[in-house]
Amino acid sequence: MEEEARSFLGRFVEEFPAALEEGTPLPVSPLSRRVTLEELHGESLELGRRLLAARGAPAGLSALLCQAALSQLLQNDLSPFHCAQEAGNNQEEEQEVVLLESEAVQRVFLNKLIEVTLAWSQDFSKHPPPPSQFLHCSVHTIKNTRRKMEDKHLALAEFNQLLGIQSQDDSAYYAVFDGHGGVDAATYAATHLHVALSKQESLQSDTGLALKMAFKLTDDMFRGKAKRERLRSGTTGVVVLIQRQELFVAWLGDSQAMLVRGGQAVTLMDPHKPDREDEKKRVEDLGGCITFMGCWRVNGTYAVSRAIGDFDQKPYVSGDADCSTTQLLGDEDYVLLACDGFFDAVEPSEVPHLVQEALRQSVGDAPLDPSEDDAGLKVAQQLVCHAKEGGSSDNITVMLVFLRPLKQLLAQNSTTGTQQ
Known part of the structure; x- marks a missing residue:
């Protein structure tokens, strides 16, 4: 398990040695164009899991990395990603829903994921992989x-x-x-x-x-x-x-x-x-x-x-x-x-x-x-x-x-x- 985790981290660092630059295509496509704050949790975790699974990440390590990246994202001020209200939308309940531009906010999430993964790869001893589930x-x-x-x-x-x-x-x-x-x-x-x-x-x-x-x-x-x-x-x-x-x-x-x-x-x-x-x-x-x-x-x-x-x-x-x-x-x-x-x-x-x-x-x-x-x-x-x-x-x-x-x-x- 440890060897598999180290191997994955090495490959990931080679592919993503630094944060994604603004304007470059995301390595994995967001599920939605716009998301609510409530939906951000699920969509970010799914995006992270897909990115890591496609690169052979052990499931336990992937789960911990995605959770750590999401926790860091949610500590950010997300107001810069709020969508402007669409013209002609006069329904009060719709105006109460805060929507975020998915691609922009998910770029931040993926950069958090890259940052966390780089940090863990540099100090692997502090982040040993969890024991694999027997099921x-x-x-x-x-x-x-x-x-x-x-x-x-x-x-x-x-x-x-x-x-x-x-x-x-x-x-x-x-x-x-x-x-x-x-x-x-x-x-x-x-x-x-x-x-x-x-x-x-x-x-x-x-x-x-x-x-x-x-x-x-x-x-x-x-x-x-x-x-x-x-x-x-x-x-x-x-x-x-x-x-x-x-x-x-x-x-x-x-x-x-x-x-x-x-x-x-x-x-x-x-x-x-x-x-x-x-x-x-x-x-x-x-x-x-x-x-x-x-x-x-x-x-x-x-x-x-x-x-x-x-x-x-x-x-x-x-x-x-x-x-x-x-x-x-x-x-x-x-x-x-x-x-x-x-x-x-x-x-x-x-x-x-x-x-x-x-x-x-x-x-x-x-x-x-x-x-x-x-x-x-x-x-x-x-x-x-x-x-x-x-x-x-x-x-x-x-x-x-x-x-x-x-x-x-x-x-x-x-x-x-x-x-x-």
């Missing part, structure tokens, strides 16, 4: 036959380090967002929901409440952006947070998470679908309706009953997330997160056998060294291929978070077998 993650996504890819995902084993959370308990965050009507809502949720979660006072005392509030805050924040930029998209989402030997799942819509324990599928949640009895009643009690138009839809429009965005159909399409909590006993194999493009073609009960076969093909019977964990990356890819072969034409995203070493899973499967 191995396998992700694969495809556009499939759809015209555009509207799924987004995020895997943050270094949740505390990236968000500057001081806690003795490590937290790991995983999320899949399935956008519709465009990718904007999914991109927004993947950029901001984990930041919103980190700001919840109840995160340590009532994690389920914190997750629900984070979904709500992200929906409210996206409403402002959608209004300013005339966006109409929406996204379902499923988030898994692992901390203190507990696994929390929060979700909106029909993206799902499931657990496999001892080779057996464990249900963690009930997806929000328009034809689910309680969802149908909720919509109808509000004066809406559920109709069948190729599939069940809310008011004849959206095929989801809860989502971030879709503001033309709020409150029928609710922004209120649900949450479940599962105690981790130590015998769990992995948790799988996926969009409906996967679960519409694959039954949860099929997953343990599919993963067992994928592991067998990827790793075989040879002893698995911890350094060979990259073999697990092929598991998600094979699951995605299976869903496509099963008839899915939608975007497909599959993420597996292994809760024990792959070697143990292979040993367990060879001795006991996995029941379908």
Whole structure:
């Protein structure tokens, strides 16, 4: 780990020996033209992570560098980057929103990131890399036959380090967002929901409440952006947070998470679908309706009953997330997160056998060294291929978070077998 960190720092210093000069192109493009102060946190962290990941930075070191650079940015006077109010904008609530010129303020952030990285490379002993998280993650996504890819995902084993959370308990965050009507809502949720979660006072005392509030805050924040930029998209989402030997799942819509324990599928949640009895009643009690138009839809429009965005159909399409909590006993194999493009073609009960076969093909019977964990990356890819072969034409995203070493899973499967 130390050798990998030193190697990255050396390469980075060679590429960025000094601050970016004014007027030169940024090495990574900002996500937005204008950002609010509230959005600056998520967009800066995402920009930093993208820049460092593209240059092979270890994830733990990247998280610490991005957090340090963001902390320094927020100590600056940001008023020089405020946007002038646009002519003809007479809406009071819009006038209250402070918008920043994204490219200008992100140049300052990236220069802070360069400055921090240079300082750490010069005195590496004061900034040893954090221990790597043990959870191995396998992700694969495809556009499939759809015209555009509207799924987004995020895997943050270094949740505390990236968000500057001081806690003795490590937290790991995983999320899949399935956008519709465009990718904007999914991109927004993947950029901001984990930041919103980190700001919840109840995160340590009532994690389920914190997750629900984070979904709500992200929906409210996206409403402002959608209004300013005339966006109409929406996204379902499923988030898994692992901390203190507990696994929390929060979700909106029909993206799902499931657990496999001892080779057996464990249900963690009930997806929000328009034809689910309680969802149908909720919509109808509000004066809406559920109709069948190729599939069940809310008011004849959206095929989801809860989502971030879709503001033309709020409150029928609710922004209120649900949450479940599962105690981790130590015998769990992995948790799988996926969009409906996967679960519409694959039954949860099929997953343990599919993963067992994928592991067998990827790793075989040879002893698995911890350094060979990259073999697990092929598991998600094979699951995605299976869903496509099963008839899915939608975007497909599959993420597996292994809760024990792959070697143990292979040993367990060879001795006991996995029941379908």
